[in-house]
Amino acid sequence: MDLTIIIGILAGLAALIGGFLWEGGHFSGLMQATAALIVFGGTFAAVAVSFPASRLRTIPAALRVAFGRGSRSSRDLVEDVVDMSSVARREGVLALERISSEHPDPFLREGIQMVVDGTDAELVRQILELEINAAEQKHEGYAKIFESAGGYAPTMGIIGTVMGLIHVLGSLQEPTQLGPSIAVAFTATLYGVASANIIFLPIASKIKARCEEEIQNMELLLEGIMAIQNGEHPLIVRKKLATYLSEGFSTIPEARGAAHETAD
Structure with a gap:
């Protein structure tokens, strides 16, 4: 589990609650079951209406x-592909069948298997590019659900506040209860805005970041698979794939087993 997202959410909640308590507020003043029901129940209902059941199940x-x-680091994937390219040059692509079958990345396994089976290079690229597009669309669909929740939650908070104020204005014959009742009404707005900006929208952003990371790795592997099929030298493969790393290829250690290869 990625602890950064847990720490971030808890830190955000702690900052809001801590600031409220620091100013002399009481924790019980933030606990309003009716406001939570309106905001979270209304948000869930709005999201359920917005998406089909098949999307909600995701x-x-x-x-x-x-x-x-998240996925494996790009650096590790570069090393794996370079090692495979070294084996392919020494022993032929058929030697990669056993190695690829044990690799944890399904995208790399499938691509290498197509190379081993002798699939045309252009067809291999087309199939893998389609899988990359499908993965990108899948993650975008994930993010849109939480983006929608982040959009609905503040609105539901406002609705809850308006409903609370309607109740307050209907009870003006008790002026002593006016202040506390207004405070309770605005709790719904707090729930809506806070949940959108600390929970729903950050989760959507996290999913997008994961998507970018995965798509970059898949594009890296695509180029590596095509390089292996073309029989390129491991050192050339390393330099080509290093462009996907933010540090650049100058910091990458020499390939395991590729140092002894002789350039053609």
């Missing part, structure tokens, strides 16, 4: 993407 998968550790 919420657990979206949460796993946001709270999970």
Whole structure:
């Protein structure tokens, strides 16, 4: 599990609640069941109306993407591909069948398997590019659900506040209760704005960041697979794939087993 998102959400809540208590507020003043029901119940209902059931069933998968550790680092993938290219040059692409079958990345496994099966290079690229597009659309769908929740929550908070004020204005014959009742009414707005900006929208942004990371890795692997199929030298493969790393190829250690390769 990625602890940064947990720490971020808890830190945000702690900052809001701590600031409220620091100014002399009481924690019980923030606990309003009716406001929570209106905001969170209304937000859930709005999201349920906005998306088909098939999309709503992806919420657990979206949460796993946001709270999970993410994919393997690009640096590790570069090393794996360079090692495979070295094996392919020494022993032929058929030697990669066993190695690729044990690799944890399904995209790389599938691509190498197509290369081993002798699939045309252009067809391999087309298939893998389609998978990249499908993965990008899937993650965008995940993010849109939480973006929608982040848009609905503040509105539901305002609705809850208006409903509370209607109740307050209907009870003006008790002026002593006017202040506390107004405070309770505005709690709904607090719930809506806080949940949108600390929970829903940050989760959507996290999913987008995960998507960018995964798509970059898939594009890296695509170029590596095509380089292996073309029989390129491991050192050339390394320099080509290093362009996907933010540090650049100058900091990448020499390939395991590729140092002994002789350039053609």
